[in-house]
Amino acid sequence: MSSRSGTEIVTAELADELRIRGHEIVIYSLSCGKLAESLRFRGIVVVDKIHDVPFIPDVIHGHHNVTLAIALTHFPNTPSIFVCHDFDVWHDKAFLHPMIKKYVAVDKLCLKRLIIDNIPNDQCLIINNAVNTNKFVKKEKISPIPKKALLLSKSSIQHNVISKVCQINGLELDVIGSGFGNEIDNLNEVLKDYDIVFATARMAIEAASCGCCVIVCDHRGFAGILTTSNWTDWYAGNLGRSILIEDISETNLTNAIAQYSPNDVAKLTTQVRLDSDIKEKVDQYEQIYKEIISYQNSKSNDKQINLNVYQYNLSAFLEDFLPSYNHNKIWFDVSKKFLNLDSPELTILKSMNTKLDYLEQREIELGKDTNFIRKEVKHIKEDIDLIRQDTDLIRQDIGFLRLLTNILRKPYSWLKKIFNR
Known part of the structure; x- marks a missing residue:
């Protein structure tokens, strides 16, 4: 919880919505920063030591594998779920554990990864990424002719070609994202000022929910302009890697801009807000929570062993030696030596x-x-x-x-x- 990656934002949005519904929330992350501070300011407890969690949770909602492994070790009798957000990054690799009752993929590609990681089919399901529609409000007016464009990305590789095409088409282009060194925490307020947004995944869904025309592309490739006709299929792929099958070229970008339709954008915005509303997604998660808690409570706990000392030692060890974004931990120096770095x-x-x-x-x-x-x-x-x-x-x-x-x-x-x- 130190920057504004997709998983971090998902965690923050879920925590806000669950708290509104009356749940007691604690977020545990090995690396805390600005985002953690903003959550604490809103009254949500965020800790970077598992031993600082002030209660035994009823359920663990896990995202990255290392963090979840630590939590499962510390709370061995708490049922959990694991959510996979990425097809190949190391921290989204799933592992089998008797207390992980459900494995959630955010799109079809991540579902394939769960199967590759040998997770049984009957434990897997898809819950697509959501948008807080109370926060990302619909624009009052959609411009008949696009004038301003925004590039949202973690990489700047595609900036030159997009900038050139925008200049040719008379579009003023701005850039936001870690790829340009200017992450922001008020994207919901900024989006209303733009007609076209170049983005993928969660950022693309958020832009579409606000009434922006979205051209789905990033440094990995190009999909095209998001419309009412392709929305359902592309949303199933999280507007991400699986649909980026073309090159991000001047021709493709120019053709996409030429397809700008304020009427279709208006219809699409309504559909996106209906399909991706965070309330509906949290309804699904709450149902999963109830099912796995009920199942766990139905089991006999008569033979449980007191493992407090073992739990404390092992979870502290995992914090130091398993990979995380905290490079001050022992694992980073050890890995550099192994890799001759x-x-x-x-x-x-x-x-x-x-x-x-x-x-x-x-x-x-x-x-x-x-x-x-x-x-x-x-x-x-x-x-x-x-x-x-x-x-x-x-x-x-x-x-x-x-x-x-x-x-x-x-x-x-x-x-x-x-x-x-």
Whole structure:
């Protein structure tokens, strides 16, 4: 809960809606940041230590596999569901566990992944991504002729070709997203100012629900203009990877813009808001919660073992050693070593340590006449200490540069927009 990825936004939206319905909600995430702070401001508890969850939950609604594994370990008798949001990213790989009662895919492609991950068919179902229609309100008026366009993306690769086509077609283009270093938390307020939006997945659905004409494309490929005729099929694919089967070319983009129809956009907006309303999706989740809780309560719990100490030790271990977006955990340093991704300084340091071990072993084997080896060992140890000091300084400089980059990113994007004009 540190940035604004699709899964993070889904989690926040679900938490808001479930709380409105009277449920007590706690969000557990290994990495907390700005989004977590905004949720806490709204009165939703967000923790980054599983031991800080203030109660034993009735149900665990899991998204990423590592976080869910920790929660299942800490609450071994709580039934859960796992939601798969992506076809190939590592943290959406499903795993079998007796307390995961249902596996939910957000589209047909993710359902295929669950099957690939050996999840039984009878435990899988699809619940498409939802839109908070109270938050993403319908525009009062749809322009008869498009004038302003918006590119929403995690990548900037496709920006040049889209910018060129927009310029040719007399469209003023703005960009928003992590790919451009300007994530925002008020997209619902911004969308009303645009006629055409270039986006995929959740962002595309949100834009369509507001009355924008959506051209489904990103750095992975091109699908085309979203219309009333293709909405049902494309929504089943989450307006994502499975329908991005064409190249994002000037010709495809120009043809899509030429199909702009305010009448179809108006009809589509009504359909999108009906099909993707978060209330209907949460109804489905609530029904699943009731079913798995009822099933769990019907089982005999007479032979349960007190595993509190075991749970605490194992869940703390998983927090440190399983992959997450928190690069301050032990797993990140361990993975760099396994993948040989050390910096040049650390590589030299490793080599010198190996040489030191060899010389010390030779000193033992040769006995007394080893003054030259002792001097060499002394010099190497001194060099190792110097390199370690340099490496520590480099790490500090990298940390400072990262902080400075985050501070300067937004002013840079503003200046870039000004000078590009």
